Amino acid sequence: MRVLFIHADYIEYEAKSKAMKDAEEIIEKKERYEECLVPFISVEEGDSSILDRAVVEIEDVAKKVGAERIVLYPYAHLSNKLASPGEAMKVLKELEKMLSEKYEVHRAPFGWYKSFVISCKGHPLSELSKEIRGEAKEEE
């Protein structure tokens, strides 16, 4: 999983058009969230097996920047080993559920082209990127 984290004063997005036929059905096309951590997430093949690790990494960044609101943003531009849309959707929904135990979590619409405006806070930890992998296998 490749993640670009932006700690933001706000993010505002608007779903413009479907990028795939089975794009997620959405109620609101436009949303704005204040004071949030925005992980832009490219879900990679096999990421359903590293959900616990992804939760730990995302919570670690949220704690470090003092964010209590997380806006998960599906972003298929950070990897050349993308998971299928079906797997990616499942992983993002599961991440949303797991993170919701400790944080207010929102998720931008999956499978849509979206316009967005984000105000990055600019402090030293307000821009971070991580490659989240499974535990290295012990050598036999």
Ligand SMILES: NCC(=O)N[C@H]1[C@@H](O)[C@H](n2cnc3c(N)ncnc32)O[C@@H]1CO
């Ligand atoms: N910026 C706009 C956009 O990225 N749109 C993407 C994501 O919303 C979603 N998507 C599909 N596959 C993936 C994946 N592996 N990981 C994350 N999102 C995905 O489907 C859209 C078209 O690829």
